[in-house]
Amino acid sequence: MGSIGNDQALAPPPSTDNPTYKIASIPADGIGPEVISAGIAVLETLASTYGSFSFTFTHFDWSSDTYLSTGKYIPTNGLEQLRAHDAILFGAVGDLRVPDHISLWGLRLAICQPLQQFANVRPTRVLKGVTSPLSACQADPSKLDWVIIRENSEGEYAGQGGRSHVGQPWETATEVSIFTRHGVERIMRFAYEVARSRPRKRLTFVTKSNAQRNGMVLWDEVHERVRADYPDVTSDKMLVDAMTCRMALQPESIDTVVATNLHADILSDLAAALAGSIGIAPTSNLDPTRKNPSMFEPIHGSAWDIAGKGVANPVGTFWTCAEMVRWLGHESAAELLMEAVENVMGEGVKTKDLGGSAGTKEVTEAVQSEVVRLGKQRGVASGKQGKA
Secondary structure: OOOOHHHHHHOOOOOOOOEEEEEEEEEEEHHHHHHHHHHOOOOOOHHHHHHHEEEEEEOOOOOOOHHHOOOOOOOOHHHHHHHHHOOOEEEEEEEEOOOOHHHHHHHHHHHHHHOOOOOOEEEEEOOOOOOOOOOOHHHHHHHHHEEEEEEOEEEEEEEEEEEEEOOOOOOOEEEEEEHHHHHHHHHHHHHHHHHHHOOOEEEEEEOOOOOOOOOOHHHHHHHHHHOOOOOOEEEEEEEHHHEEEEEHHHHHHOOOOOOHHHHHHHHHHHHHHHHHOOHOOOOEEEEOOOOEEEEEEEOOOOOOOOOOOOOOOOOHHHHEEEHHHHHOOOOOHHHHHHHHHHHHHOOOOOOHOOOOOOOHHHHHHHHHHHHHHHHHOOOOOOOOOOOO
């Protein structure tokens, strides 16, 4: 996608013949171990089908069970262990025995923030075999094909604030949003680079500066400065509340979206629901400079109500794995994996949440078989088409 300036460059993946990628696996809680196991199985099938790249997986038992037994989600040298890997495959964190703000800050955010994974990228489209609640998009899936770029390191989730006079009627709690010019500019430039790389070259900038007159006004001002460097990208501005209406009523008018940590968190979940299911949506937590490993995760959460029953939907993890493969530089392999997933769902092999009757294992095995079939059909085995 090109350079975005100085240490904020969107660096290309290193070019290596027949690379072996070191992947850190963190299944964590709930259905995490089930879907990550399914994802690893599919990744191994994809690698063996191509033969031009491979994976080694290191499994980290960092979960709420770990926290309850040791008092920590991540050991003292945990981040250094992660830095030795090319990417991180993450399941889900969340346990009824641990308050959500402790589990989130103890594991997921404890990885994203120090590893400078400042760009959270969530693609959204209507996959084959999935029903969108928007009738227009069901009739024409091309009307909903979005990428939402979420600032992932500061903003409303900066962790600044406190509580005083606890237990008193005048107890006070503050949650301070932090917007830095550096942080805002790097996510803006990243978003414009993503928009520039897509066919429509269109970006929607989301704000709420009419009510939040300090941090969000800085957000607006930085955007105005950055947009001038991208005359080939058409951009428009929306207040976040109006954006929810536009997503439901005019999905075809949207392509690439950039928003703050909180706003994009909410908008991207809405996007997943409009595309048919939160169970199929992927997330990439990227350090665009590639100085640190990036982390890839499905967005569905730990879903303890179905954990251990063999019915979890692995499609969100498969899409997540495809995004990881794409980030590592194997575009055609990522596309083949997504085609395999859509073919399988199009044939009706789906979990209950998508209206099917298949279990996690059945969907996984069907996708593996379809990856092999497509690989043979296209002659990709052993890298016959060159770089995957």
